[in-house]
Amino acid sequence: MSDTPRLHTAGTTLLERARELRPLVEREAEAAEAQGKLTDPVVDALHESGLFGVWVPVQLGGAELSPKELIAVFEELSYADASTGWVLMATTLENGTAGAYLGDDAVERIFKGPRMPVFAGQGTRPGSAVREDGGFRLSGQWSFASGMPHAQYAHSLGAVEGTDEVRICITPIEDVTMLGNWDVLGLRATGSIDYAIDGAFVPESQSHVFTQDEPLRGGAIYRLGLVDQALICHSGWALGVGRRLLDELRRYAGARAGRPGQIAGSDAFHADFARAEAKFRSAGALVHETWNDAERTLDAGGRLDVRQETMVRLALNHITSTLAEVARFVYASGGTSALRDGLIQRLFRDVHAGTAHITSGPQVLQECGRELAGLAPGESWLVFALES
CATH class of the missing domain: 2.40.110.10 (Butyryl-CoA Dehydrogenase, subunit A, domain 2)
Structure with a gap:
């Protein structure tokens, strides 16, 4: 078993590489949607930049980012394109946990190539x-x-x-x-x-x-287990897509400033935009607060307690439901520009696909409320439910 009690942190290098890929990812997004998969130039760039290795243990050639570092990378790529961010978060969760939990024979076979396996x-x-x-x-x-x-x-x-x-x-x-x-x-x-x-x-x-939470290689992040690590993925994705929606609406409104009858001159729009911005930033702050707390526990050699597991689930549920609200507001405010094929329309559709994921389902929210209300004494989290 791993004898590394602390979290590994890798710094901002991979976040900067993700940011450098934004022009390419944005340029390829329309073609990727048309063909139903990422384009070859984007996949090659993700390999060449090392981003497919963000979750893989260091001893297997990966970067083994911390939860907060992963969230930042997924937020950046999801801002550029929701599908690209989604693919990276899903595939790296799987190759990272495989690297941590599979037996030595399997790891030797799977991780021996010049490229990180997808x-x-x-x-x-x-x-x-x-x-x-x-x-x-x-x-x-x-x-x-x-x-x-x-x-x-x-x-x-x-x-x-x-x-x-x-x-x-x-x-x-x-x-x-x-x-x-x-x-x-x-x-x-x-x-x-x-x-x-x-x-x-x-x-x-x-x-x-499935419930393995003691790594055979790698550090403290893998003590979260597969499900809690998946919450990192979807939290970063929601942060990136929500920020892009609000930024696109800001650009849309600004381009119409000074024209009669446009939302840029509407007091009601101004107030609604402020509310949307506040809700989204508040939900994002809860994500960062909960993962800051989780990282302190992991770095001290501990495991998350029941309340911490409740909070990382609640933070994801809240940022996801807030993202859905933001998407509806941006779409309604975008008028015919949102109705037609384009970035706002695509983001609106992507949000309504992404927010349907099981990690943010209604059962999770109900269970979070039960635990927070003190109605689940002696129970602990098993995937998305509390059990004795």
Whole structure:
């Protein structure tokens, strides 16, 4: 097991590289949406900049950013394009946790190449894993595999037959049948297709228990476990997309200043914009406050307690619901410019796809309220619910 009690921090180098990619990502966004996946120039740039390694343990050649550093990188790329930020957050969560939790044999096979491997898949509804000598036979069908068109490995949840155990199983992309049905309202460029696996053999070292929270390599961030690390992803994404929406509306209004009948001269619009800005900044401040607190605990060698786990879930739920409000306000204020094909329309559609994710579902909010109200004594978080 890891003997590193502290968080690893890597500084701002990768954030600066993400910022440098903004012109390319923005330029390619329309083509990516049309083809239903990121364009080759963007994927190549993410590799060349090292951004696919932001979550991978340092000893495997990754950057192993801290939670706050990850949030900043995902915010930056999501500001440039919601789909690009989404693909990076999903794939790096999966290759980072694989690097931390898989056995040595698997890691030697998977992380030996000149490029960081890209993972895609789904870790909620499980397929079937039948135990076999040395591993498992994995079968099933999964949805929402963000980044699958660019992946070399699939990350899939499997329920071990005859037991209560569920495991993340890693399979080479050659074992995957891509079903290709990604015809959706928003986040079209994420390529989050459905896929199937039929009886692929998964060596034991190429899997790990879903709830694993003690890393075999890497530092304190991996003590969060897979689910709490996923909250980092979606928090950074919401911060970037919300900021871009408000900035685009500011530009839209400013371009129409001085014209009669435009929102730039409306007192009601001025007040509504101030309210939207305040709500969004407040929700973002809660995200940063909760992860600052979480980092202090992790860096001291501890694990999050129940209240801290409640707060990181609540912070994500709040920034996500606030993002949905901001998107509706920006779309309504954008008039026919928002109605037509363009950036505001695309952002509006992307938000309504992204805010439907299970990590910000209504059950999570209800459970947060129950714990905060003191109505869950002796209970702890298991994925998105509190249990005794």
